[in-house]
Amino acid sequence: MVISKICCIGAGYVGGPTCSVMALKCPDIQITVVDRSTERIAQWNSDKLPIYEPGLDEVVRQCRNRNLFFSTDIEKAIQEAELIFISVNTPTKTYGNGRGRAADLKYVEGCARMIAEMSQNSKIVVEKSTVPVRAAESIMHILKANHKPGVKYDILSNPEFLAEGTAVEDLLKPDRVLIGGEQTPEGQAAIEKLCWVYEHWIPKKNIITTNTWSSELSKLAANAFLAQRISSINSLSAVCEATGADVSEVARAVGLDSRIGPKFLQASVGFGGSCFQKDILNLVYICEGLNLPEVAAYWQQVIDMNDYQKTRFSQKIIECLFNTVTDKRISILGFAFKKNTGDTRETPAIAVCRTLLDEGAQLNIYDPKVEPEQILADLTHPKVTESPEHVKRAVQIFADPYDAVRGTHALVVCTEWDEFVSLNYERIYASMMKPAYIFDGRKILPHERLQKIGFHVQTIGKRLLQQSHQQQQQQQQDPSVRPYPSHQTNGHGPLPANGDGPSAQA
């Protein structure tokens, strides 16, 4: 056997699912996932895993304590392993040089130092964390500086491309596995060994190998390209709202060009998640360091457009609610950064909630997978508010969507959970204050049906004409009666003030 024991440092969203699927597909390899958080390891060893991922419970159930182990004994796992994945977090730096942009490599460096200190034989060290280009050089530097006789290291880059919510699926059938290594016989031999692990379940043609720096940069580039598509379509969503074009129709028409393709063209309130923003900021920082200001500015624009989109959506809510939300109760449906995950890192919901709270609104929040403590921790974070006590008073968290919307002036969809589509909106309408507003930040709801119920509906990238109740009744009696023309303006620009006609508040 080429490799019999693997250690993975970091039992997070990447380390946990990646090693679980690897253990499932490589029953001949013993895989130990270690973390310095005893709490996280205890959760991985319990019935309630620390992260929600469809299908993951079953994979873990099959492999745990067979060839998959979760442990806090980092030293033992490092010593026994022939191959070590570094899968720790690499957040944006919050201090010192590069603050707010550079990736903070202190956890990766910590791993390199632990490996150097604890290893008693040679290891293949694999960067799975997303890192800046040439990070492998720093790891090698630390390992070499702590050289022990008979202990040799090979460093590989093997970035992870899984997306949360579909992690198990992505790991079982990745578009590609990327392995970068040194272009030396030893480097190539190490690459071969890691290829052997993946070949247990991934066709050889889907495993591509490159030099180390290409691999590191490709990960940042892939996330930058994906986020760029979202910012591109989101920029056009503003044009759609101002002109009467429909962003879904535009995305479909554009995406049918086989050179462009249909994926990642879903306009939204903005992208979230732990990586897109962090990795692009990191790319921008690298470009500035390389004295490539034009390139840095180009990618920075992807982030700026995302911030604009989140602000634009939040402002639209306020404008539509007669330019004031002070003391109004608003329900927020969905807090996770996307459906099928409980992760709230950089979720656009935080930006929306912050703006509404700043304007004096009171919020009722419901999300099927995010823990209430997490929502409160996010909204009382010093980056979000200077007054956590005020936030605690203004925010209520609900376990049921119908309870969350009752008595509110508006309902805001921030996450595209499937269950929101099939809620009983007649029942919701009856329980809300009137006029009742819906702001669909994910374009998932049946807008025309909601309008027929009586809601005032706003969404992203589409100007919805709101008929008054009277107009609706007239139209039901005489279908030839048309709603008011689409060029109505409201004094705030070309968009109707709340998608409403002159008698909207009638």
Ligand SMILES: NC(=O)C1=CN([C@@H]2O[C@H](COP(=O)(O)OP(=O)(O)OC[C@H]3O[C@@H](n4cnc5c(N)ncnc54)[C@H](O)[C@@H]3O)[C@@H](O)[C@H]2O)C=CC1
């Ligand atoms: N979350 C995602 O979907 C993806 C993340 N990535 C990248 O993978 C890396 C990990 O991300 P996540 O799993 O989301 O992070 P995470 O924050 O969920 O997990 C990281 C874990 O590493 C542990 N850790 C940190 N330093 C340690 C040390 N010295 N010894 C032992 N444990 C230590 C932490 O306690 C934590 O449990 C990041 O670089 C990220 O950019 C890549 C692809 C997808």
Ligand SMILES: O=C(O)[C@H]1O[C@H](OP(=O)(O)OP(=O)(O)OC[C@H]2O[C@@H](n3ccc(=O)[nH]c3=O)[C@H](O)[C@@H]2O)[C@H](O)[C@@H](O)[C@@H]1O
């Ligand atoms: O490096 C990472 O962490 C990962 O980042 C993303 O995965 P993830 O952030 O988990 O989820 P995505 O599906 O990419 O969604 C990111 C955000 O973009 C939003 N999005 C996505 C697609 C789209 O068309 N429109 C849109 O607004 C989502 O709602 C979400 O807020 C990438 O898709 C993964 O390949 C990558 O491994």
